[in-house]
Amino acid sequence: MNIQNELLSIIQDVPNFPKEGVIFKDINPLLRDPVAMKKVIAEMVGFARELQVQNIVGIESRGFFFGLPLALQMNLPFIAARKKGKLPGIVVNESYNLEYGSDSIEIQKSALNIGERYLIVDDVIATGGTAKACSNIIEKSGAQVVGFSFLIELAFLRGRDLLQNSAYKFPIQSLINIT
């Protein structure tokens, strides 16, 4: 079985959660499967190595489940992109829309080093709003986004288009592509 099909057989679809019309991808069965989780992290390591990443940014909360083990495996700093009001000190903030609401995320200014290479990691890209907001924070601070790594891409929502601009196509990894 290829990795996409293996992961699809573990992740559960939950219809109408958290609101009518959404099919929620429940990754909790994957988190309970250390063998499959190690395969996921190994795939992400391969992608991050090629991009010569220097920092791993995980997006609260489910992005932490993948970003932190990836950073540890690569011996790189892990940076938490958190929902508004959770991080102490000086933060850089950006607002965004979700498939089911709106929110705002922040990164500590002290974690953003001018010119360094950052990889953004999350479990799901849906509309792309969250990852785009995270990318905006990094870039407006003078640091460099070199790519995005997702476990699941809900490709029919076209989030990828929001991350790409006409001048530069960011490398985007998704281990599971839902069309």
Ligand SMILES: O=P(O)(O)OC[C@H]1O[C@H](OP(=O)(O)OP(=O)(O)O)[C@H](O)[C@@H]1O
């Ligand atoms: O591409 P988008 O439309 O922006 O959606 C993707 C985001 O939505 C989910 O997070 P959520 O805000 O539900 O928070 P959680 O990870 O804490 O559950 C998911 O983990 C991504 O971060």
Ligand SMILES: Nc1ncnc2[nH]cnc12
């Ligand atoms: N359909 C979905 N399932 C799981 N996480 C999500 N985040 C945004 N949309 C989602």
